[in-house]
Amino acid sequence: MTVASTPRAPSTPIVVRFAPSPTGYLHIGGARTALFNWLYARGRGGQFLLRIEDTDRERNNDAAVSAILDGLRWLELDWDGEAVSQFARADRHREAAQDLLARGAAYHCYCSSAEIEAAREAAKAAGRPQIFLSPWRDRDPSEAPADIKPTVRLKAPRDGETKVVDHVQGDVTFPNKDLDDLIILRSDGNPTYNLAVVVDDHDMGVTHIIRGVDHLTNTARQTQIYQGLGWAVPEFAHVPLIHGADGAKLSKRHGAQGVEDYRSMGYLPIALRNYLVRLGWSHGDDEIMSTEQLLQWFDIDAINKSASRFDFKKLDDLNGHYIRACGDTELVARIMDMLPHLNFAELRAIEHDPKAPPRADVALANDIATLSPSIADGATLKARLETIGTDKLMAAMPALKERSKTLAELVTGALFLVAETPVHLDDKSTKLLDAQARATLAALAARFEHIAEWSAPALEADVRLFAEETGAKLGKVAQPLRAALTGRTVSPPVFTVLDVLGRDEALARIRAFAS
RNA sequence: GCUCCCUUCGUCUAUCGGUUAGGACGCGAGAUUUUCAUUCUUGAAAGAGGGGUUCGACUCCCCUAGGGAGCGCCA
Numbered sequence: 001m002t003v004a005s006t007p008r009a010p011s012t013p014i015v016v017r018f019a020p021s022p023t024g025y026l027h028i029g030g031a032r033t034a035l036f037n038w039l040y041a042r043g044r045g046g047q048f049l050l051r052i053e054d055t056d057r058e059r060n061n062d063a064a065v066s067a068i069l070d071g072l073r074w075l076e077l078d079w080d081g082e083a084v085s086q087f088a089r090a091d092r093h094r095e096a097a098q099d100l101l102a103r104g105a106a107y108h109c110y111c112s113s114a115e116i117e118a119a120r121e122a123a124k125a126a127g128r129p130q131i132f133l134s135p136w137r138d139r140d141p142s143e144a145p146a147d148i149k150p151t152v153r154l155k156a157p158r159d160g161e162t163k164v165v166d167h168v169q170g171d172v173t174f175p176n177k178d179l180d181d182l183i184i185l186r187s188d189g190n191p192t193y194n195l196a197v198v199v200d201d202h203d204m205g206v207t208h209i210i211r212g213v214d215h216l217t218n219t220a221r222q223t224q225i226y227q228g229l230g231w232a233v234p235e236f237a238h239v240p241l242i243h244g245a246d247g248a249k250l251s252k253r254h255g256a257q258g259v260e261d262y263r264s265m266g267y268l269p270i271a272l273r274n275y276l277v278r279l280g281w282s283h284g285d286d287e288i289m290s291t292e293q294l295l296q297w298f299d300i301d302a303i304n305k306s307a308s309r310f311d312f313k314k315l316d317d318l319n320g321h322y323i324r325a326c327g328d329t330e331l332v333a334r335i336m337d338m339l340p341h342l343n344f345a346e347l348r349a350i351e352h353d354p355k356a357p358p359r360a361d362v363a364l365a366n367d368i369a370t371l372s373p374s375i376a377d378g379a380t381l382k383a384r385l386e387t388i389g390t391d392k393l394m395a396a397m398p399a400l401k402e403r404s405k406t407l408a409e410l411v412t413g414a415l416f417l418v419a420e421t422p423v424h425l426d427d428k429s430t431k432l433l434d435a436q437a438r439a440t441l442a443a444l445a446a447r448f449e450h451i452a453e454w455s456a457p458a459l460e461a462d463v464r465l466f467a468e469e470t471g472a473k474l475g476k477v478a479q480p481l482r483a484a485l486t487g488r489t490v491s492p493p494v495f496t497v498l499d500v501l502g503r504d505e506a507l508a509r510i511r512a513f514a515s
Numbered sequence: 516g517c518u519c520c521c522u523u524c525g526u527c528u529a530u531c532g533g534u535u536a537g538g539a540c541g542c543g544a545g546a547u548u549u550u551c552a553u554u555c556u557u558g559a560a561a562g563a564g565g566g567g568u569u570c571g572a573c574u575c576c577c578c579u580a581g582g583g584a585g586c587g588c589c590a
Contacts, residue, residue: 116587129518130517169520178518178586192589215584278539285528285529309526311527317541318539476549
């Protein structure tokens with residue numbers, strides 16, 4: 001394992017920000033951007049600020065904002081200070097626009113929306129670049145029509161080029177002739193995104209802007225605003241996008257867009273972070289990296305330029321690693337935290353590709369439907385588990401966690417705890433419990449009644465002895481037991497199941513199918 | 516259409532001009548095993564295509580092809 005040089009203490013403290021718009025959930029791509037920002041700041045003693053880009057009043061609402069904050073908290077990415085509302089700073093943005101006007105770096109444009117639209121259509125039809133050159137850039141404002149409220153446009157340079165110096169993309173130059181005079185103040189006097197971003201980033205003292213490449217052309221335009229305002233341009237790192245497994249944009253069809261879905265599926269925050277950081281960034285051959293290592297190693301200069309595809313198989317593998325490494329107490333706590341977020345009926349209603357394996361939370365919902373149909377949601381399941389006793393869940397954890405990739409699978413494996421007696425059998429276990437198997441169960445029940453010590457090793461020894469005496473293979477004895485105890489042909493080791501269930505419950509379940 | 520970016524196993528990636536092109540996931544085979552897993556061993560699997568530059572190119576340059584992003588009084 002090679003160790004990169006430790007980042008030098010910068011003379012000016014690093015300030016980064018994550019600036020999502022409130023769309024109703026924290027997008028998985030946004031989550032990675034937030035993670036990159038967080039790692040960069042926290043690894044270098046800098047600040048990680050949060051700003052909500054809520055200037056679009058129609059889309060903005062409190063629920064959408066808290067969904068994003070919840071997502072960040074769940075991912076364990078803490079930010080400094082209060083989240084800044086961009087909308088609340090509109091006066092300051094207007095002030096900057098006035099400043100631009102006063103400096104001669106902006107002008108009033110009296111073109112109507114219809115006029116602009118028409119020009120764009122014409123350009124498109126003629127195969128010309130769809131940029132709009134306002135005639136009011138050079139026209140005398142005294143000629144302005146009285147009935148039109150003007151917008152304010154940036155007076156961007158027409159010649160030369162605008163260069164974006166980027167830690168990921170390198171130097172990217174845009175010919176100024178391709179960048180039109182963007183509107184910075186709408187005709188209703190409200191600031192537009194590009195102006196607001198520049199003013200906010202400047203006022204918040206942001207030194208490094210780490211965001212998606214989809215903003216690269218915005219950066220060229222924003223650079224012109226910085227220049228018009230006479231402000232220093234911050235450093236940039238435009239990170240590549242994350243695509244779905246088919247290479248197209250990540251969509252609902254791919255399984256999950258918001259981090260809340262990943263919580264529901266039972267991924268551990270640390271596993272998701274480890275997975276996300278490896279999309280577009282690496283540190284040699286290292287795959288599993290602790291947060292401490294990431295803080296030490298992560299650097300924006302090592303981020304790749306190409307987009308990557310989201311691979312659930314790899315996420316599952318990482319999550320499995322972290323589950324196995326996690327203490328039982330913490331796992332139980334995380335399961336209990338997760339359960340109230342699950343609504344089984346809703347999960348079962350999720351459409352998905354029938355060829356693909358269902359999401360772990362959907363699989364759990366389906367399993368509950370057959371095993372314990374009376375449990376309708378995660379909160380009920382949680383209550384049921386608490387009634388039975390979390391000590392039983394704890395006792396099952398060591399056996400469960402080495403066969404689970406997600407918390408949802410952990411719960412699926414633990415469902416035998418809440419099953420009603422007699423257990424609801426699935427098709428395979430129904431078939432397995434034939435006359436011979438039921439006779440075996442009767443014989444076992446008789447033995448178990450008198451067993452001195454009810455523990456996994458003692459039970460295993462006794463069952464092995466029974467198999468030996470009757471000349472049966474262990475599987476011939478263990479499988480009927482498993483079916484009677486769990487209703488499934490797949491479960492944690494039967495002896496663990498017997499042990500965790502306890503003598504009375506186990507015997508009742510066995511007798512229910514014995515004959 | 517215009518501008519910009521990208522292209523190493525199926526996927527995520529390593530390689531700072533000289534390697535039998537490495538690792539991880541997934542997949543195949545085997546071992547362990549009461550089921551399923553875990554664990555261990557092992558196998559297959561890649562430089563988009565074409566030109567240059569160079570003693571030597573995955574690495575530098577050009578072209579082509581494919582992919583992506585942006586082109587709003589959205590953010």
